[in-house]
Amino acid sequence: MSVRPGWDDSTSPLRRRALSLLWGDRIGLLIFLLSLCLFGLTWRTAFLINDSYTIANGLYALEHGSLDMTTAAYGPGLETPGAEWYDGELFSRNYGVIFAALPLVYLLRALELVADLRIVVVAAWCLTLLAATLLAGRILDRRRTATYAGSVAVFGLFSLNVALATPLDPVQHHLIALQIVHVVGAAFVGVFAYRLVRELHDRRRAVLAAVLVTLATPLPFWAAVPKRHVLTAAVVLAVAFAITRSRNGERAYATESRALAYVLVGLLAWVHAPEALVVLVALVVVDVPSAPANDARSLAVVGGAFLVSLVPMLATNFALTGDPLTVPRALRNAPPDADLAIDGRSGSNPDAAGGDTQTDTVPEHSAAGNESNEETSTVTEGSARDGREGWSTPPILLLGFALVESAFEALATFGELLSQGLSKLSTRPDQVYHSFVRSGYVDRVARRAQDAPSANLSFLESAPVVAGLVAVIPAAWTRLRAYGGSSRLRPHIPPVDAFVVVFAVCYSLVYVSRLPVHAQVTVRYLFPLYPVAVYGLVRLPPVGAILDRHWRTFAWTYSAGLLVGSQLLFVALVLLTPGRGEAFQFHALLALSTAGLVGAWALTGRTVGKCGQFGALSIGFATAAATTFLLFVTVEYFALGDSHALPMVRVLAELVDLV
Amino acid sequence: MNTERGVVYGVIGLVLATTLVSGPLVGVVDFTTAPERASFDGGDATVTDVSLPSSTEITSGRFGSGENYVLVPDATLTVANVTGTPLLAYQFSIPALGYSRSTTHFVTAADTGAYGLSLERDAIEPSRVESRSYDGSVTVFLRSNESERRLAERNVTVEVTG
Known part of the structure; x- marks a missing residue:
């Protein structure tokens, strides 16, 4: 079977360039379209987390022409987690996504004039699926089959969904617009996993990396949740890709790629400055020493592009507070973000006392929603800002000084967070263990979680394939023996790997002192580490070798595990009649057992014969365990009042009643 | 082509x-x-043979979930002469813990005959459960045209097990 990943000759050069910039080749575009279809299946048009109210209200305010929020269009009120008072006005957060979503709100309003929004959602999903099928037909050189099969399938699915359709809640435009922005961002996680691995390995491994990122991690669960996590993940992978591309100065667009990495970080800062800072630190530490050239010209291009990319954030800050450097949730003002703030608020939630007295009519999403009070900032504007009061109209020079000063302050806070993370590792390794390996019952989490103390999985329980990372031990051992331990021939570490490792270490240390907390479901604060871990996994020689050699075993095990395993699991859960916490822990134990298989194989590091096949089998099971959990959690545990965007999924959710 | x-x-x-x-x-x-949501718009029914559980249980969660669960067996009753959509409610409470939970069922003519009311497994914070047993009560209500009637009530012992 021949594979044709290149664009058609009939595609115009301009269009081809635009397509290549975003998706690389046709396979990248296919991954994008299929990801969109998958996230359409898990999409629920409801609020999962309280923090999203803040962003939706911010978007509502922006649509009505102001940055400060005065009307609580969504949620219990305006003071939801992340909202900040400044000078008597209440501001939202993540303004980058709010601005990105604004055109979509207008689009939705326009579409609503001519069509029923629910049918629009169904039609968009069906047409995306049709496009994906046709594209797959071209790539695999099976145009005829794909055209007919795809058309028939899409026609059937469209009819089915229209037949089952119910009206969409009319007031939710802002939420839906935000969700679309995040879904598109999430689809690029798979695309950049593919493009990044494609730079370093063959196509098959790159495709498998995209498959693992999408199906073996909680990506589909978070895709449609208006939270920054998936966007940070997409940016990290895109930056890693840009680093790989830009290391060879002879290559076309090398400097541009390098600049693009900084531009993406600058834009991420508009969404979430502290996380952008972590990416920036890892990027600068690796990029500057390893760049093909650091002459004045390329530094000017890169630095200039970065400064320009910061303009949206600075302009928003200026509009908000009259000072481009004062963010309501500014890094300089103290802890970089309420999310990251470290304080002594470990006391019990004042609301917790009444938690169990509710009746069945309480909407389900409050279970996760109420928990995120955590993110309410305790940081007040103030001391740090006072010093700047005199500069009511700062000249350029002062602005430059202020930029440098604020950069140092941010770095100091960052360093502090890192050291707090390190001390947490040494003082409370048990809590780190709860976040990364086995969740179980965590008293500290349970005290704040009002009715779903155990609805939190650990990192490994959410993505059991990550256990394969222990293959680093046999891989390193093999290398060490090959080099004979001679330090003169120290193996060369590619810059992109260095970036990924530095980022992963800094990012974990920054957040680890906060964890475990409630309302995480799958340790969402650490979400960007999932794609990074999958990247590391497919890069390891033993894992790469079995994926190359035994990918069929992997594919078959995964399919069987998903199709048969999920049904067996369903029967088991019906018989066990668990509460939601118990169901979560059941999934957790199942995932850990598959992680055990993966880990056991990875420790041997053997890739030939039965052992290699076993490795592929274990990775297939681990991936299936993760996908099955995602299926159950989106259809049943967090169905959010059966608010699924696609009518057929909603009907499935209505039929299933487990917890 | x-x-x-x-x-x-x-x-x-x-x-x-x-x-x-x-x-x-x-x-x-x-x-x-829009799906037709069952709503209370009056109605009445004759309910007989209400049978309530005699004991309930607080048990520790499985699979390492840690939290405790409140288990209440089903109540059974017989429904006849349904007009409109009256409402049946099944309530369980443990006054000492300030715990109360209920389910409501809309009854239609199709439900004539034997009918079961059930409460789902409900999680409760382990730190709140300090005694070996508690006094609780189960109640079944019928809300009809005129009034809310208490059909049956029973004091039950809540055993803390596991």
């Missing part, structure tokens, strides 16, 4: 046409019908 193209454009056209037809601009058909 042309057939292929025709099929694809046919499907796309159909999808777009259906979408447009659904909209307020054309407004020929409404594909999205």
Whole structure:
């Protein structure tokens, strides 16, 4: 079977360039379209987390022409987690996504004039699926089959969904617009996993990396949740890709790629400055020493592009507070973000006392929603800002000084967070263990979680394939023996790997002192580490070798595990009649057992014969365990009042009643 | 080649046409019908043979979930002479813990005969459960046209096990 990943000759050069910039080749575009279809299946048009109210209200305010929020269009009120008072006005957060979503709100309003929004959602999903099928037909050189099969399938699915359709809640435009922005961002996680691995390995491994990122991690669960996590993940992978591309100065667009990495970080800062800072630190530490050239010209291009990319954030800050450097949730003002703030608020939630007295009519999403009070900032504007009061109209020079000063302050806070993370590792390794390996019952989490103390999985329980990372031990051992331990021939570490490792270490240390907390479901604060871990996994020689050699075993095990395993699991859960916490822990134990298989194989590091096949089998099971959990959690545990965007999924959710 | 193209454009056209037809601009058909939510709009029923559980349980969660669960067996009763949609409620409470939970069922003529009321497994914070047993009560209410009637009530012992 021949594979044709290149664009058609009939595609115009301009269009081809635009397509290549975003998706690389046709396979990248296919991954994008299929990801969109998958996230359409898990999409629920409801609020999962309280923090999203803040962003939706911010978007509502922006649509009505102001940055400060005065009307609580969504949620219990305006003071939801992340909202900040400044000078008597209440501001939202993540303004980058709010601005990105604004055109979509207008689009939705326009579409609503001519069509029923629910049918629009169904039609968009069906047409995306049709496009994906046709594209797959071209790539695999099976145009005829794909055209007919795809058309028939899409026609059937469209009819089915229209037949089952119910009206969409009319007031939710802002939420839906935000969700679309995040879904598109999430689809690029798979695309950049593919493009990044494609730079370093063959196509098959790159495709498998995209498959693992999408199906073996909680990506589909978070895709449609208006939270920054998936966007940070997409940016990290895109930056890693840009680093790989830009290391060879002879290559076309090398400097541009390098600049693009900084531009993406600058834009991420508009969404979430502290996380952008972590990416920036890892990027600068690796990029500057390893760049093909650091002459004045390329530094000017890169630095200039970065400064320009910061303009949206600075302009928003200026509009908000009259000072481009004062963010309501500014890094300089103290802890970089309420999310990251470290304080002594470990006391019990004042609301917790009444938690169990509710009746069945309480909407389900409050279970996760109420928990995120955590993110309410305790940081007040103030001391740090006072010093700047005199500069009511700062000249350029002062602005430059202020930029440098604020950069140092941010770095100091960052360093502090890192050291707090390190001390947490040494003082409370048990809590780190709860976040990364086995969740179980965590008293500290349970005290704040009002009715779903155990609805939190650990990192490994959410993505059991990550256990394969222990293959680093046999891989390193093999290398060490090959080099004979001679330090003169120290193996060369590619810059992109260095970036990924530095980022992963800094990012974990920054957040680890906060964890475990409630309302995480799958340790969402650490979400960007999932794609990074999958990247590391497919890069390891033993894992790469079995994926190359035994990918069929992997594919078959995964399919069987998903199709048969999920049904067996369903029967088991019906018989066990668990509460939601118990169901979560059941999934957790199942995932850990598959992680055990993966880990056991990875420790041997053997890739030939039965052992290699076993490795592929274990990775297939681990991936299936993760996908099955995602299926159950989106259809049943967090169905959010059966608010699924696609009518057929909603009907499935209505039929299933487990917890 | 042309057939292929025709099929694809046919499907796309159909999808777009259906979408447009659904909209307020054309407004020929409404594909999205809101599901009929059962609502209390009066009615009455004769309920007999109410049987309530004699004991309930607080048990520790399985699979390492840690939290405790409140288990209440089903209540059974017989429904007859249904008019409209009266409402049946099943309530369980442990006054000492300030714990109360209830389910409501809309009853229609189709439900005539034996009927079961159930409360789902409900998680409760382990730190709140300090005694070996508690006094609780289970109650069944019927809300009909005029009033809310307490059909049956029973004091039960809540055993803390596991």
